[in-house]
Amino acid sequence: MxxxxxxSFVQKIITLFFVSIVSFLIIHLAPGKPxxxxxxxxxxxxxxxxxxxxxxxxxxxxxxxxxxxYQDLFTGKTVxxxxxxxxxxKIWERFLNSLPLFIVGTLLTWTLSFPVGIRxxxxxxxxFDRTATFLSYLLISIPGFFFAYVLIIFVVTRFHVPVIGMVxxxxxxxxxxxxxxxRIWHMLLPSVLVATGGIAVLSRYVxxxxxxxxxxxxxxxxxAKGLPPEQVHYKHAxxxxxxxxxxxxxxxxxxxxxxxxxxxxxxxxxxxxxxAYEAILARDYPIILTVNFVSAVLVLxxxxxxxxxxxxxxxxxxx
Amino acid sequence: xxxxxxxxxxxxxxxxxxxxxACARAVDGVSFEVRKKETVCIVGESGCGKxxxxxxxxGLVTTPPGEIIDGRIVFAGQNLLELSEKEMQKxxxxxxxxxxxxxxxxxxxxxxxxxxISEAVRIHKKIGAESLREKCIRLLKxxxxxxxxQRLEDYPHQLSGGQRQRVMIAMALACDPDLIIAxxxxxxxxxxxxxxILELFGAIQKKxxxxxxxxxxxxxxxxxxxxxxxxxxxxxxxxxxxxxxxxRNARHPYTQGLLASLPSLSKRGxxxxxxxxxxxxxxxxxAGCPFHPRCxxxxxxxxxxxxxxxxxxxxxxxxxxxxxQDKGHHT
Ligand SMILES: Nc1ncnc2c1ncn2[C@@H]1O[C@H](COP(=O)(O)OP(=O)(O)OP(=O)(O)O)[C@@H](O)[C@H]1O
Ligand SMILES: [Mg+2]
Numbered sequence: 001m002x003x004x005x006x007x008s009f010v011q012k013i014i015t016l017f018f019v020s021i022v023s024f025l026i027i028h029l030a031p032g033k034p035x036x037x038x039x040x041x042x043x044x045x046x047x048x049x050x051x052x053x054x055x056x057x058x059x060x061x062x063x064x065x066x067x068x069x070y071q072d073l074f075t076g077k078t079v080x081x082x083x084x085x086x087x088x089x090k091i092w093e094r095f096l097n098s099l100p101l102f103i104v105g106t107l108l109t110w111t112l113s114f115p116v117g118i119r120x121x122x123x124x125x126x127x128f129d130r131t132a133t134f135l136s137y138l139l140i141s142i143p144g145f146f147f148a149y150v151l152i153i154f155v156v157t158r159f160h161v162p163v164i165g166m167v168x169x170x171x172x173x174x175x176x177x178x179x180x181x182x183r184i185w186h187m188l189l190p191s192v193l194v195a196t197g198g199i200a201v202l203s204r205y206v207x208x209x210x211x212x213x214x215x216x217x218x219x220x221x222x223x224a225k226g227l228p229p230e231q232v233h234y235k236h237a238x239x240x241x242x243x244x245x246x247x248x249x250x251x252x253x254x255x256x257x258x259x260x261x262x263x264x265x266x267x268x269x270x271x272x273x274x275x276a277y278e279a280i281l282a283r284d285y286p287i288i289l290t291v292n293f294v295s296a297v298l299v300l301x302x303x304x305x306x307x308x309x310x311x312x313x314x315x316x317x318x319x
Numbered sequence: 320x321x322x323x324x325x326x327x328x329x330x331x332x333x334x335x336x337x338x339x340x341a342c343a344r345a346v347d348g349v350s351f352e353v354r355k356k357e358t359v360c361i362v363g364e365s366g367c368g369k370x371x372x373x374x375x376x377x378g379l380v381t382t383p384p385g386e387i388i389d390g391r392i393v394f395a396g397q398n399l400l401e402l403s404e405k406e407m408q409k410x411x412x413x414x415x416x417x418x419x420x421x422x423x424x425x426x427x428x429x430x431x432x433x434x435x436i437s438e439a440v441r442i443h444k445k446i447g448a449e450s451l452r453e454k455c456i457r458l459l460k461x462x463x464x465x466x467x468x469q470r471l472e473d474y475p476h477q478l479s480g481g482q483r484q485r486v487m488i489a490m491a492l493a494c495d496p497d498l499i500i501a502x503x504x505x506x507x508x509x510x511x512x513x514x515x516i517l518e519l520f521g522a523i524q525k526k527x528x529x530x531x532x533x534x535x536x537x538x539x540x541x542x543x544x545x546x547x548x549x550x551x552x553x554x555x556x557x558x559x560x561x562x563x564x565x566x567r568n569a570r571h572p573y574t575q576g577l578l579a580s581l582p583s584l585s586k587r588g589x590x591x592x593x594x595x596x597x598x599x600x601x602x603x604x605x606a607g608c609p610f611h612p613r614c615x616x617x618x619x620x621x622x623x624x625x626x627x628x629x630x631x632x633x634x635x636x637x638x639x640x641x642x643x644q645d646k647g648h649h650t
Contacts, residue, residue: 216424217419217421217424217425218424218425218426218427219430219488220379220419220425221418221419221425221427221428221490223379223411224377224379224411224416224417224419225411225412225416225438225439225442225490226408226409226410226411226412226413226439226442226443227408227438227442228405228408229404236427236430239427239429239430240428241427242425243429271550281387313429314429314430315429315474315476316428316474316476
């Protein structure tokens with residue numbers, strides 16, 4: 001058991017090392033250079049570019065750059081090329097902005113998908129199931145940005161509340177409850193949008209998983225014992241149907257970064273996804289690479305957690 | 320045989336499976352009965368409707384696509400087909416228990432053996448935690464699981480196929496049912512384990528005096544354990560009688576064919592007989608007698624008239640009027 005955890009951990013570290021190399025290479029293979037982003041900008045004279053290249057070691061061979069970069073990263077000295085601010089600090093701020101959206105979205109998704117999916121499976125082909133199926137496919141097939149605009153127009157014209165950004169601009173000295181309500185209104189649409197997309201997909205998955213388990217022989221055994229339907233569904237079937245979601249649960253962690261780029265852009269939400277997106281456009285390598293590294297860490301941490309959870313919930317995995 | 324000796328009787332059971340336009344008549348007018356303390360075998364080829372018949376007794380046929388069209392299943396003075404789901408729950412496991420064909424997949428992989436057995440007891444009987452544990456241990460001991468105390472905490476994947484089937488049997492025995500339905504419990508197991516499980520059924524029956532409805536496709540098993548036999552073909556009962564009558568004096572061409580295809584020492588070196596043709600698809604059964612395309616004795620009437628049951632006396636019946644007339648049993 002402990003050796004399994006240790007082995008899994010070492011594996012993840014090795015993976016992380018290769019990820020760091022590959023992502024570094026990919027960034028540098030990509031067309032465009034930081035010094036070329038805006039050749040028309042009069043401030044970018046050849047001398048400035050040269051100084052810039054020296055300062056950020058861009059004139060050194062790649063492997064040296066690699067060492068410099070990760071050295072800086074681990075000592076917390078990495079700075080953005082755009083504004084010379086500490087990357088870790090910037091990411092942390094953006095992370096704190098993304099967090100509430102992520103938490104509310106994820107909570108809504110997971111708490112609603114399961115009841116919907118399970119009910120659809122148990123009363124398969126009933127009215128509830130048909131409605132849920134229709135709505136899911138509708139939500140899956142409507143592009144998120146389009147749905148977002150429909151919702152924005154609806155909410156703004158109907159309730160006359162501001163929904164863009166995290167807070168209403170210039171609200172500074174209002175009373176606490178007022179600021180709180182303002183915050184909640186701003187949270188509402190983006191998290192509902194994150195959640196509807198999530199529920200549409202996840203509830204389908206829960207339903208098919210549940211249906212598959214309901215057809216297993218051990219469910220027939222459970223019924224043959226004389227168990228009431230509730231125990232058959234919620235004990236014998238559900239426990240098995242939940243197993244694959246344990247893996248998925250570990251994998252929602254990386255959603256913290258890339259999960260809502262589009263939605264953050266639509267709502268001008270100053271979160272991680274949007275920062276990464278802007279950094280890519282600006283060829284701001286330190287930010288891109290750091291975000292990349294952090295997502296890799298989150299993915300690996302997520303799979304590590306999944307492994308541990310599997311160990312706990314699935315008796316067939318005992319090492 | 321007096322009526323009060325009868326434990327369960329299935330009368331004219333019809334179970335059809337619909338899918339699209341096709342309708343598979345899986346069980347098509349089957350009648351059989353099991354008396355108290357009796358071991359009855361239903362024997363027949365794969366797909367003839369044995370499992371569906373058994374599941375109908377417990378009300379476990381999946382509907383849709385399955386549908387019980389007609390028939391009565393009388394148990395303890397009531398027609399099981401008319402009971403509500405709640406009332407059936409009190410019968411399942413408690414009065415009628417079932418052991419399934421596939422021991423490898425019939426136990427829930429995420430619960431311990433102890434969990435699954437004690438659940439079977441708890442659902443029907445009020446019992447304290449301590450005596451429940453003792454009861455589980457005794458059940459496991461009864462079905463021949465060594466060191467049952469330690470096995471309680473095991474998960475199904477930690478047991479062999481034979482042991483899992485023993486656990487299934489222990490679960491079936493949990494509430495001392497009146498009838499155990501065993502649906503090919505040894506088909507998935509190797510021969511030595513099969514012999515042990517058969518022995519176990521014999522021992523259980525002697526000790527607890529319950530009735531067993533044993534479903535199999537293996538005439539060897541039938542010879543070993545049955546008091547009475549029903550031979551089933553394509554959703555109908557082709558012949559019924561006690562073991563002696565069926566093995567020594569078979570009166571239906573299908574039963575005769577099955578017996579002729581049994582390997583035995585006296586037939587060594589000769590080519591084994593096999594019934595020509597194959598089992599009809601239950602959705603497209605031939606008109607008249609479903610066996611007639613494969614039958615060596617077929618007459619013109621066989622393809623038009625559904626055969627009547629012909630009585631040879633002493634509970635021996637066969638659904639073949641042709642052989643009945645040949646032997647001069649005119650009535
Ligand atoms: N769930 C189902 N859906 C559709 N058809 C079914 C279903 N279950 C059974 N059938 C039909 O009923 C027929 C009889 O099946 P059954 O399982 O009773 O056979 P069996 O005699 O138990 O065979 P085996 O020896 O292989 O277990 C099958 O041929 C099949 O066409
Ligand atoms: Mg079967």
